[in-house]
Amino acid sequence: MAGQANTIQVPTDAELLQAQADLWRHSFSYLTAMALRCAVKLGIPTAIHRLGGEEAAASLPNLMAALSLPASKQPFVRRLMRLLVAVGVFAADGVADERYRLTPLSRILVDGVAAADDHHHHVLQTPFVLTATSRQYVEAALGLDEWLRKDAPPAPAPVPSPFEDAHGAPLFDEATAAAIDPEFAAAADDALAAHDSLGIGAVLRECGDLLRGVASLTDCAGGDGATARAIAAAFPHIKCTVLDLPKVIDKAPVDDGVVNYVAGDLFHAVPPAHAVLLKLVLHFWSDDDCVKILSQCKKAIPSRKEGGKVIVIDILIEPSLGPAMLEAQLLMDMAMMVNTRGRQRDESEWRDLFFRAGFSDYKIAKKLGARAVFEVYP
Incomplete structure (x- = not known):
């Protein structure tokens, strides 16, 4: 041997x-x-x-x-x-x-233009490119081997990401600007908003039944309300609320009666609604944190008999989509590992999260490229 x-x-x-x-x-x-x-x-x-x-x-x-x-x-x-x-x-x-x-x-990298028709929305993705290729992201990735050699802190302390190790503060945190660079923190927030806003039109066009019968909806970590406004425009009968951190809500558009903005923390309370939306939120968080978030969402909705549900739009690792799409999904998983405490998940891992949070059932309403739309029932 x-x-x-x-x-x-x-x-x-x-x-x-x-x-x-x-x-x-x-x-x-x-x-x-x-x-x-x-x-x-x-x-x-x-x-x-x-x-x-x-x-x-x-x-x-x-x-x-x-x-x-x-x-x-x-x-x-x-x-x-x-x-x-x-x-x-x-x-x-x-x-x-x-x-x-x-x-x-x-x-999607062309600046200063609008979509050529009323059915689509042009969401500029240059902030995403510039942040993903920034010095701060690259430095975090360069330290990956050293990070792997370090033992994890004793439970229940969370494992800091390589980004935190390299820069002394988490990404997308109140401390990011002070510890790293205000300009980078602002750019990262812009990148997150651009990334999360891309594709909501496709979801609404492909999943029209998803919101049928829904009277009210809370968009958790909904940022500037772009998604909520798109939903309100497509379904005027739905009363939309955006929940996000105070620093985000402070920059949100003035309340025009279409969307209600609430400053808060989805770990502690979610404004009650017929449905709660988590769009590209959970992949930033560990499994334990996702269970906490989902549990708060479950408290915010009525029973399944009354139509209550949580809508999760997130990446679903799916090898059957082909090698190019799988590579994109796995690269996003590495990006989450290096820069956040989150991860991308396959269906069995999503199922475990839903049931751990106390939900009774779920279904995949639609697969859209690298993402899936889940309906999760109390």
Whole structure:
């Protein structure tokens, strides 16, 4: 046995060459993220849009001029764009790959525009890109090996994330601005709002029955109320309430009679309603914390016979969606592990949370890309 431990099977020539290429791809994949960050900071998606990138491809020289970049850097911009075309951020026309169009991905990175029709809402995702590729996020990930070597604190103390270890404060916390950087804290909040607001239109279009018969709804951690306003617009009969921390509610729009804003903490009390919504909330929290949150939500709703339910919209790890979607879900799980105390979950793990919190049953109302819409019943 000892002899076997000191030997290793040598790959075939084909396997070795493929392994080397895979090693390059994984070791340098951070450069894809940094190329995307560069494109966002330069404003390339917006420039392509303004140059007609929806209907007529934008040439590289015109793009250079629109971005006010020196002509001497054109060969380097061409190489940057070649990578971003290869990974699907942009599309290219022509043999020379020097005329560029937007893709669905780069359309959500175009600033200063509105959706072309009334059925969709344009939610700019540049804050998400800039935060996900920030120095603070990268430094937290660089310390992952050291974090894993540390023993966890004695129970019931929570295990701090690598982000907390690196920066001395949790992400999305009152202490983030003071301990790290006010500008970063504000940017992270903007990124969270942008990320959480994307896709609510698809949920409302695909899950119209979800809110049928619901008279009132509390959106927990509902931020600026974008989701609640979208629900109120689609279902005017529903009385919508947004619950969030005081620092968030203080920045919310003035109450216009459409949405009621309540400052509070979902760990302690949730405003009563026919239904409670948790949209991309639970993946930020540990299992024990999720049970506490869900228990408060259960207290806020009537019985199942009276139509009470909790609506959970969150990532559902599902290998059957294919390798690209699974990779995206698992990368989000790593992002939660590095930067928060949360995680992504498969169906059995979601089921355990619901039953631990005292719910009697649940169903998956719809699967939408990486997310699932759960109806959870008291």
